[in-house]
Amino acid sequence: xxxxxxLSKSFDGFKAVNNASLSVKEGEVVAVIGPNGxxxxxxxxxxxxxxxxxxxxxxFKGEDITGLPPYxxxxxxxxxxxxxxxxxxxxxxxxxxxxxxxxxxxRTWNLFTPSAKLAIAETDRILGDVGLMxxxxxxxxxxxxxxxxxxxxxxxxxxxxxxxxxxxxxxxxSPEETTRCIDLIKxxxxxxxxxxxFCEHDMEIVFSISDRIMVMVRGSTIIEGTCDDVRCxxxxxxxxxxxxxxxxx
Amino acid sequence: MNSSxxxxxxxxxxxxxxxxxxxxxxxxxxxxxxxxxxxxxGLCATxxxxxxxxxxxxxxxxxxxxxxxxxxxxxxxxxxxxxxxLGFIVGPVAAAIVGLVIGVIxxxxxxxxxxxxxxxxxxxxxxxxxxxxxxxxxxxxxxGVPLPDIISSSNGSYYFTLIVTAxxxxxxxxxxxxxxxxxxxxxRDNPVRSEMIGVNAKLQQLLALSIAGFFGGxxxxxxxxxxxxxxxxxxxxxxxLELIIMCLLxxxxxxxxxxxxxxxxxxxxxxxxxxxxYWALVLGVIMMAVIFFLPNGVLGYLDRFVKKKxxxx
Ligand SMILES: Nc1ncnc2c1ncn2[C@@H]1O[C@H](COP(=O)(O)OP(=O)(O)O)[C@@H](O)[C@H]1O
Ligand SMILES: [Mg+2]
Numbered sequence: 001x002x003x004x005x006x007l008s009k010s011f012d013g014f015k016a017v018n019n020a021s022l023s024v025k026e027g028e029v030v031a032v033i034g035p036n037g038x039x040x041x042x043x044x045x046x047x048x049x050x051x052x053x054x055x056x057x058x059x060f061k062g063e064d065i066t067g068l069p070p071y072x073x074x075x076x077x078x079x080x081x082x083x084x085x086x087x088x089x090x091x092x093x094x095x096x097x098x099x100x101x102x103x104x105x106x107r108t109w110n111l112f113t114p115s116a117k118l119a120i121a122e123t124d125r126i127l128g129d130v131g132l133m134x135x136x137x138x139x140x141x142x143x144x145x146x147x148x149x150x151x152x153x154x155x156x157x158x159x160x161x162x163x164x165x166x167x168x169x170x171x172x173x174s175p176e177e178t179t180r181c182i183d184l185i186k187x188x189x190x191x192x193x194x195x196x197x198f199c200e201h202d203m204e205i206v207f208s209i210s211d212r213i214m215v216m217v218r219g220s221t222i223i224e225g226t227c228d229d230v231r232c233x234x235x236x237x238x239x240x241x242x243x244x245x246x247x248x249x
Numbered sequence: 250m251n252s253s254x255x256x257x258x259x260x261x262x263x264x265x266x267x268x269x270x271x272x273x274x275x276x277x278x279x280x281x282x283x284x285x286x287x288x289x290x291g292l293c294a295t296x297x298x299x300x301x302x303x304x305x306x307x308x309x310x311x312x313x314x315x316x317x318x319x320x321x322x323x324x325x326x327x328x329x330x331x332x333x334x335l336g337f338i339v340g341p342v343a344a345a346i347v348g349l350v351i352g353v354i355x356x357x358x359x360x361x362x363x364x365x366x367x368x369x370x371x372x373x374x375x376x377x378x379x380x381x382x383x384x385x386x387x388x389x390x391x392x393g394v395p396l397p398d399i400i401s402s403s404n405g406s407y408y409f410t411l412i413v414t415a416x417x418x419x420x421x422x423x424x425x426x427x428x429x430x431x432x433x434x435x436x437r438d439n440p441v442r443s444e445m446i447g448v449n450a451k452l453q454q455l456l457a458l459s460i461a462g463f464f465g466g467x468x469x470x471x472x473x474x475x476x477x478x479x480x481x482x483x484x485x486x487x488x489x490l491e492l493i494i495m496c497l498l499x500x501x502x503x504x505x506x507x508x509x510x511x512x513x514x515x516x517x518x519x520x521x522x523x524x525x526x527y528w529a530l531v532l533g534v535i536m537m538a539v540i541f542f543l544p545n546g547v548l549g550y551l552d553r554f555v556k557k558k559x560x561x562x
Contacts, residue, residue, distance in 0.1 A: 050441060070444035080445060088438035090502070091431075099428075099435045100446040108432035108448055109456075111424050115431045159446055 001026040001195055002163060007046050007056030008219075016042045018219035019056075024163075024197055029189055031206045032199040033230075034216035040199040041083055043216070044165050047197075048080050049073040060163070074103075079161035081152035083168045089141045093132055096140050096151055098123045100158025123158070130154045130184060146177035153184070164188065166198035170205065178205070185209055207231075269411055273404045281403060282475065285410040287515045289471040292414045294495040294507035295421060296464035301493070302501035303425055304457045305437025307364035310371030311465055311492050313351070314344040316484025318466025320378060323391045323479040333397050340473075341466035347374065348462020352455050368486060379481045390480030394473050406474045413471060417464050422504060424460065433457055487529065491518075494532060498539050500546025509547055 004022040008015065017039040024030045032040050045051040047058050049070040058066045065073055088096050101119040102108060110118075127133045130150050135143065140151060149169060156164060169185065170178045182205060188194045189209075200206050206213060207227050214224040215233070223233050269288075273281050297311040321340030326333045355366045378385045385391070395401075400409040424430050436443045436450045443450050473479060482488070491514055492507075499510030517535070522528045543550050 048445060050445070069449075070441070071447050071449045074445055074447035082442070086439060086442050088435050088442065090438050091434060095431065099431045099443075099448075102428040102431055103447040107428040108453060110428045112427055114423070114426050115428050116426065118428060155442070155446060 001028075001061060002047070002197070003057075003059040004043075004047060005057045005059075007043065007053050007058065009042055009046055009051060009053050015219050017046060017053075020216060020219065020221050022197075022214050022221065022224065024195060026195055027189075027193060028211045029185070029196045029198070029209055031210040031213045032197065032216055033201075033203070033206055033213060034199075038216045039219040040216055041167055042219075044080060044167050044197075044199070047073075048078060048165065074159055077159075077162040078165065079156035079159040079163070080165035081149075081156045081167060081169060083171065085145070085148045085152060087140045087148060087151050087155060089139075091140060092137055093140055093143070093151060094123060094127065094136045097126050097154045097158045100155045101126070101160075104159045126154050126157050129187075130157070131180065146173045149173060150177075150181065150184075153181075157188075161194060163195045163197070166196065168199055168201065170200065170202065178202075182209060266411075266415060270408075273407055278403050281407050283515070283519060285407045285471075285475045287512045288410050288414040289468045289475065290492075290495070290515050291508035291511035292417055292471070293465050293468035294492050294499075294511045295418060295504075296461045296468065297492050298496045298501055298507045299421055299425070299464070300454075300457050300461040301496055302506075303430065303437060304433045304454060304461075305440075306454055306458065307360050308367060308458070308461065309364035309493070310368045310486055310489045311461070312486070312488035313371040313374050313484045314348055314462040314465030315469040315472070315488070315492075316378065316479075316481070317347050317374065317462075318344040318469025319472050319479040319483055320385060320391075320469075321466065322470040322473045323394045324385070326394055326396070326473075327391060333395070336473075337470050340470040341463045344466025344469065345459045345463035348465070349455060349459040352458035352462075356451050356455060356458075368489075371484070371489070372486060375481060375484045375486075378484065385481075388481055390478055392478045394477050394479070396474060396477070400474055409474055410471045413467065417467050418508075421460075421464060425504065429453070429456070491532065494536050494539070496546075498535065498543070498546055500543075500548035500550070500552075502545060503548035503552065506546045506548045513547075 002024040004020065006019045006021055007017055008019055009017045020039065020043055032043065034040055042051065046053045049068050049072065052067045057064065060076060060078065063076070065076060088099065091099065098115065098119050101122050102115065105119060107118060124133070127136055130153060132147065132150060132154060135147065140148065143151065149172065153166065153169060170181050173181060185196065186209060189196055210227060212224065212226055213230045215222045215230060223230060269284070272284055293315050297308055300306040300308045318340040321343035322336040325331070325336035325339040351367060351370050354370060355363045358366055379388055381387070400406050432443065432448050432453050436448065436453060440450050469483065472483070495510030495514050496507045497510070498513060499508065500506030517531065518528060521531050539546070545553070
């Protein structure tokens, strides 16, 4: 479904992403792992058009989307959440998700119908799915960090995506919030059939929900394979998992 | 939720309109004139706030559209020989087009740079109007613009201004509450995220800039009706500064904030400039006081005050 080939991007000569490759098939959950600063977020920015790659190619559903602006990428069915919380602070929780739904419904040029009458059911359904219904009318600026991370995902779901990119969805969440968030991701895959690409630091989470894993170090892909492949790969252990000899279990 | 807020406020809006409709019955001519000036200036400030407060665009030179609207109307009436009513369409449309053109040139730049380039381009428009003596009357402006009988009397011009302002304010309100308005506020809050949910941010902002230009132009046309004159100072940058202060003073997150700000500033300008020549100084002090003491403006302050009272009960 998504085919990323030898993507590169540098900042002032520093190669943040260097020849990274990745492929995701329809229905899969794929994790990108790697130490801080490995270039995971930059890779996601390149795929979604927030940054333009210097070289390489991004193909989605057979179509070359390299370097398209984010709104074009989104309209082709890719949504994402951000690592650093990136919501609409002056809008209410409901409005945060609603504006995303309205945008997908191509209604943002509608100048005269009150928004208050549009996209209500769908927005409420998403808020219900992710468990934000109780704080529906609060302002997003007043949310806890964990709630805001969930809102991040809810906004992305407003686009009714076929393909969802999650950048460290559980970072900074309490253990309970993390459990709920993992359940949510599993449901998105199983119930809605959304293909998911995500990155995450907690290896337990990664191994428990991913079909395949891509390991990134210093901007490059080291290995791409199943959980078992990655667990036993010597390079990964040297570079990332602390260099112990035994296979991780 | 939103519609219930609207319904709660509706009686107040109607009451205010009724009072305004009755003004000419018991107020002096001068005060009727002043009220009309407040209304149209408030409309101009509200149209600025459409892009400034709701769109997050640093429109630093909004007076240009006010001026273009006024000149468009006055020139159409005095030079074309066509129906004067046409002037009231030509003025705002011209302002919308200028808004779009300046927008297209500036939109690539971010925030402050947008504002800077906009000031330069706006000053260019001002300079053209100021210098093109044979067409615009230069710094003399145009006086005694002939108007259709029904709006040429003091009361006629007042009612015309009141109705057009009320209708324009209603249209702008609907737009802010529409999906277009939702997207616009999303862009203000977070442009990157807006693009990531499929919104073409620059294009939305360009339409917003044209709309703001249009209603700025409507306000300019109304000035022609109320004052019968146009002059280049209508699009001088100091007026733009006043408009920004009106938004900040009244509260740029409250829909009626700029209207309240306009009332305060117009009244102060009328009375203070009678006492002292240092109007610019007074304005500067007001600006600083607002930034320090009322960061959310008068209405923002009242809103919070009322909410606190309610919570304490
Ligand atoms: N906009 C930017 N400008 C300059 N350097 C950047 C920028 N974004 C990321 N980097 C650098 O690129 C590297 C990779 O960052 P990032 O993609 O955020 O890593 P990760 O998400 O894997 O932690 C880091 O060294 C970071 O400092
Ligand atoms: Mg990151």
